[in-house]
Amino acid sequence: MGSLVFRRALLTAIAFSLLAPASGSAGPAADARAIRAGLTSAVADGRLDPADAYRYRIDVRRCREVLKLLRYSRFSNLAAVLHVVARHAPRFNRRRVLALFGMLELNTEYLAVHPMPASGTDIRDDEGVVYRATWSHGLQFHPLGNFAALNADLTAGNDERAEALARALVARAVGPSGTSRWEYYFSFGGGRPPWTSGMAQAAAAQALARASVRYGDLALLGAAGRAYRAVADGLVMQLSTGPWVRLYSFNRLVVLNAQLQTVLSVANYAALADDSRAAAFAVRLRRAATDLFPRFDTRYWSRYSLGRESPLRYHLYVIDLLRKLALRTGEASWTHRADRFDRYTTEPPLLAPGSPVRTLYPIPADGHRDVAPIRFWLSKMSSVTLSVAGDEQSYRLTGGWHTLIWRPGRQSPGTYTPTVRAVDLAENRGSAALQPVMIRLDREPPVVRASVARRTLTWRSVDEGTPWLRLRVRLWRPGVFKLVRLGIHPLSGSLRLPLPRGRWTAKLVAFDSSGNRTAVPLGVVPAP
Known part of the structure; x- marks a missing residue:
């Protein structure tokens, strides 16, 4: 052994x-x-x-x-x-x-x-x-x-x-x-x-x-x-x-069709055995399904699991299971649920516009208000096409709020109305016009206030069409002219001026990203 x-x-x-x-x-x-x-x-x-x-x-x-x-x-x-x-x-x-x-x-x-x-x-x-x-x-x-x-x-x-x-x-x-x-x-x-x-x-x-x-x-x-x-x-x-x-x-x-099918299978087994x-x-399984059922109903489509909409074949499968439960139990509530889910297969997807889009300044492409975030609400999972100024983008989206990005590039100034078309899983169609998008060229010079305390330059600017300013300081005194290039800076800020020796009459020149400029006298620098 x-x-x-x-x-x-x-x-x-x-x-x-x-x-x-x-x-x-x-x-x-x-x-x-x-x-x-x-x-x-x-x-x-x-x-x-x-x-x-x-x-x-x-x-x-x-x-x-x-x-x-x-x-x-x-x-x-x-x-x-x-x-x-x-x-x-x-x-x-x-x-x-x-x-x-x-x-x-x-x-x-x-x-x-x-x-x-x-x-x-x-x-x-x-x-x-x-x-x-x-x-x-x-x-x-x-x-x-x-x-x-x-x-x-x-x-x-x-x-x-x-x-x-x-x-x-x-x-x-x-x-x-x-x-x-x-x-x-x-x-x-x-x-x-x-x-x-x-x-x-x-x-x-x-x-x-x-x-x-x-x-x-x-x-x-x-x-x-x-x-x-x-x-x-x-x-x-x-x-x-x-x-x-x-x-x-x-x-x-937590899957709805699995619970409903299991209710039917176990009940049938119990009767046979x-x-x-x-x-x-x-x-107990059936009561749990009854109590949780509202969370599987979006009012426009069914959910496969909590948080996820059903593909079409599972939506139809659930309708079939609900009708079987109605026959088995004699409870009209299951028929009502089946009828409601069945109705969703014939209703078009609904769309609603979101918040207004701020005016765009896409030229030049400086990273500031170059693209339009187009927001809208969709009632149920659909294939969605966004159309703006002849451009089209297609997506598969679930129900809820969405933000799609439109990049106008060098599109001409004007007002454009986006439209969105949706085709749901059952081939029902819906469409809507969304918030208009305005494109402008920035031709206005920035509004700038500036001052110098000792050698520190402080400025504040308002310009909705640009994210930055290119700053220069012009210095002169009798017979001498100098230009100090300060580079690109935010719309507001401060810095220490790299001044040559002596006292100078100064002027700040600010250019926005479109090339518009503003000149602000700074007086005598450094201040006495």
Whole structure:
């Protein structure tokens, strides 16, 4: 017994020493070494059968051979999947490797003969398991996509396919005793894999309960219960209004559609499984959604999460969920919310002008009042085009106050009225005229007051068209004239005059940035 324990410990140490690639190595070769080491360790620890490990080593070898034949996107995406598997090598166990190597097999076979599909495309394997095209990550095992597919198969009456998929998904569940979780294995939104989703777990509970009823399979009902407990026991956060589902296990993003879908999924599971605790939990989730709902309504559009407006597809998704809640609960308030959100899809974006724009003096370009900060309010997320004097600028803006900068350059003096056009996510259009912008040429000399005390010159100036003055002092006495150049200075200030010896009659000459000048007599300097 002692020698067996020693042998397992030795194999584990050797395997994990291989998990870190040698200095300078990277890419598929290093990932393949890490995977093989992880398989060796899992076998040594009893987490994996040797026969399964042998088969998975063949998968790795086949992937490496296919990679040699691929280029560009197909190569990078298959290599990314191999890397995802390698990242999880220290956590290999019977269930996790089924998901990971099933994903590797599917990607190897698919990308060997097909281009990488568009992001969001679902590809299914022989068991019906869904792998979703994910930008730069290949075709990834996708729990929410899988349970949506299971529900769709059940609804369509594809019983053979649905039963096979249900069993395949149960086999891929991981988690501590009493719960079943389906993991996402790729990095997303700042979260480190593996991560889970409360919304996906609730969908799992509901779909597996449906399958259990359809096929009279209590094992599937047990899996549904474990999926639900994973939500209730660890994938909710407590807000002031009550429990809120974690869409992503790695953050506390408060997402409306996730909460509404989870309410429906958990309530449906509870009814199918006759689970009174789940039913009570669904009620608490629904009340939390009711109390927080006003914060998701901007009065012009919906918010996806607190502080962020919904993309169109999520806005429409929420409308659908609200109508389902109205049907399930019989509460008219959900219908009213759905109708209001639906109305937002037909209302044009509203625009309102902001504060007046100060007169511009763009010539010369001296950094002072050369550009116009054009401020306006927008009711909801839209594509916005600002037009001024034939110039157009386009932006994608959210609802709220915005300031856009117009640079007139050498535009002729005059008054210009900016207009702004907006097209919202549902293609509704709105427009408005904004505060006029006046452009002037500065032809007025600066108003300057100046005096000299001993050798200190002090000046104050008013000139709305310039940010600075170029100062000179003219000195003269009988038969002698001198010019002292003082350089550029702010509109007001003081400095010590660099006067030559003797007494002089002085005059300050101030030029603004447009070349306008003012002369101010200073009297005799230095003063007696």
